[in-house]
Amino acid sequence: xxxxxxxxxxxxxxxxxxxxxxxxxxxxxxxxxxxxxxxxxxxxxxxxxxxxxxxxxxxxxxxxxxxxxxxxxxxxxxxxxxxxxxxxxxxxxxxxxxxxxxxxxxxxxxxxxxxxxxxxxxxxxxxxxxxxxxxxxxxxxxxxxxxxxxxxxxxxxxxxxxxxxxxxxxxxxxxxxxxxxxxxxxxxxxxxxxxxxxxxxxxxxxxxxxxxxxxxxxxxx
Amino acid sequence: xxxxxxxxxxxxxxxxxxxxxxxxxxxxxxxxxxxxxxxxxxxxxxxxxxxxxxxxxxxxxxxxxxxxxxxxxxxxxxxxxxxxxxxxxxxxxxxxxxxxxxxxxxxxxxxxxxxxxxxxxxxxxxxxxxxxxxxxxxxxxxxxxxxxxxxxxxxxxxxxxxxxxxxxxxxxxxxxxxxxxxxxxxxxxxxxxxxxxxxxxxxxxxxxxxxxxxxxxxxxxxxxxxxxxxxxxxxxxxxxxxxxxxxxxxxxxxxxxxxx
Numbered sequence: 001x002x003x004x005x006x007x008x009x010x011x012x013x014x015x016x017x018x019x020x021x022x023x024x025x026x027x028x029x030x031x032x033x034x035x036x037x038x039x040x041x042x043x044x045x046x047x048x049x050x051x052x053x054x055x056x057x058x059x060x061x062x063x064x065x066x067x068x069x070x071x072x073x074x075x076x077x078x079x080x081x082x083x084x085x086x087x088x089x090x091x092x093x094x095x096x097x098x099x100x101x102x103x104x105x106x107x108x109x110x111x112x113x114x115x116x117x118x119x120x121x122x123x124x125x126x127x128x129x130x131x132x133x134x135x136x137x138x139x140x141x142x143x144x145x146x147x148x149x150x151x152x153x154x155x156x157x158x159x160x161x162x163x164x165x166x167x168x169x170x171x172x173x174x175x176x177x178x179x180x181x182x183x184x185x186x187x188x189x190x191x192x193x194x195x196x197x198x199x200x201x202x203x204x205x206x207x208x209x210x211x212x213x214x215x216x217x218x219x220x221x
Numbered sequence: 222x223x224x225x226x227x228x229x230x231x232x233x234x235x236x237x238x239x240x241x242x243x244x245x246x247x248x249x250x251x252x253x254x255x256x257x258x259x260x261x262x263x264x265x266x267x268x269x270x271x272x273x274x275x276x277x278x279x280x281x282x283x284x285x286x287x288x289x290x291x292x293x294x295x296x297x298x299x300x301x302x303x304x305x306x307x308x309x310x311x312x313x314x315x316x317x318x319x320x321x322x323x324x325x326x327x328x329x330x331x332x333x334x335x336x337x338x339x340x341x342x343x344x345x346x347x348x349x350x351x352x353x354x355x356x357x358x359x360x361x362x363x364x365x366x367x368x369x370x371x372x373x374x375x376x377x378x379x380x381x382x383x384x385x386x387x388x389x390x391x392x393x394x395x396x397x398x399x400x401x402x403x404x405x406x407x408x409x410x411x412x413x414x415x416x417x418x419x420x421x422x423x424x425x426x427x428x429x430x431x432x433x434x435x436x437x438x439x440x441x442x443x444x445x446x447x448x449x450x451x452x453x454x455x456x457x458x459x460x461x462x463x464x465x466x467x468x469x470x471x472x473x474x475x476x477x478x479x480x481x
Contacts, residue, residue: 046300046304049304051301051304054296054297054300054301054304055297058288058293058296058297062287062288062293063286063287063288064278064281065288066286066287066288066289066292067281067286068277068281070286080289080292080295081447083288083292083296084292084295084296084299084447085447087296087299087300088299088303088427088446088447089466091299091300091303091304092303092466093466102271102274102275103275103278105278106271106274106275106278107274109274109275109277109278110270110271110273110274113241113270113273113274113277114270117242117243118424119422120243121243122422122423122424153275153279154275154278154279155279156275157272157275157276157278157279157280158279158280161276161279161280172276173280175242176242176273176276176277176280177277177280177281181244182242182244197239197244200238200242200244201234201235201238201239201242201244202235202238204238204241204242204269204272204273205234205235205238205269207272207276208265208268208269208272211268211271211272211275212268
């Protein structure tokens with residue numbers, strides 16, 4: 001029994017580490033005092049403990065989370081469970097949101113994807129494999145992004161997608177938007193599973209490179 | 222950089238991309254674990270995750286499915302519990318962000334009244350020691366209630382701690398009883414309960430963060446963040462102040478396994 005419990009707890013390390021609550025509050029206060037004219041984002045308000053921000057978050061992002069939960073879940077009941085788990089993660093990680101590094105929608109989408117993929121993995125793999133694949137992921141330190149580029153990241157993502165090959169674009173769309181497992185994509189496209197994996201992985205790597213380029217360079221390429 | 226280096230980097234990136242897309246084999250997962258420790262790799266992983274999330278938002282912008290109201294209600298309830306447990310005081314939870322300018326006296330008075338009412342309400346809402354004990358006793362009297370004793374976990378306390386867990390699935394309520402559990406300093410570390418429920422999920426359910434503030438016998442109400450289906454075990458870990466979403470279980474002093 002203890003062995004099973006050990007595996008069970010360690011295999012769920014899929015989320016960003018939380019910082020102490022007090023530390024998060026100090027950061028939020030600091031941010032507020034230096035940008036008093038700028039309204040806090042929904043996640044920052046949640047991190048500050050503002051109850052009304054929960055409703056705002058559900059209104060703004062409930063549809064996004066629910067759409068993804070539906071696509072990644074085999075049943076409605078599973079999607080409902082998944083959506084609840086995702087929002088628990090969102091409440092608990094709200095204090096880690098940094099608007100200089102990602103848009104709020106992207107941050108919420110990251111948390112949602114991690115949780116949904118983790119749930120899917122758990123139904124597919126043996127417990128021993130899970131503890132290996134679920135190593136803790138911390139947000140690394142990195143230079144802040146250009147606010148103009150952040151505001152344009154959705155349009156940029158669409159432009160970068162259009163630069164991929166047709167196969168890569170089709171496979172990534174099925175994988176990321178529809179939540180289709182790669183075995184299902186291989187079947188849909190009548191393609192070997194190994195090819196689907198390669199197209200998807202290399203496509204994502206190309207997208208990352210394209211997204212990292214400054215706006216001007218990306219537009220010119 | 223050598224050709225081998227380039228190939229290594231490409232191989233590493235493909236592993237990371239596979240992880241982000243959720244398509245790693247068990248063998249690839251093992252290889253990934255071996256490379257995740259360095260900062261550059263974690264940076265690359267974060268960028269790939271961000272890329273996938275951005276694309277998700279970009280191509281999913283047309284997704285217009287509405288979160289069902291009953292699910293939204295459950296989420297609101299869990300948010301209230303979580304934010305309250307992480308908030309240092311009631312006022313911080315109920316008040317909106319402070320305005321930059323000084324509030325009129327009437328508004329301040331209204332806030333004061335609201336906060337006072339809430340604190341008053343909470344003094345009734347939070348069960349006192351006596352009613353906690355009574356509720357626990359009535360749970361124990363029910364046939365279907367689970368009651369299991371604490372045993373030493375993988376990192377036991379220096380002095381033995383006794384007690385038990387009482388849990389009722391029907392009402393989703395339960396209590397932990399500890400005798401001679403070490404008092405913690407909540408500004409440094411806190412205890413956290415995990416409910417292992419394989420029928421619901423492979424991942425343990427967060428049962429709430431709590432403090433031990435006195436010697437002798439202490440009762441603590443269980444605060445499960447998600448619905449429990451059929452608990453197999455309860456585990457106590459020691460975590461940093463505020464608790465964690467995922468426990469590394471480096472310090473797991475107590476365990477209560479439910480006999481099947």
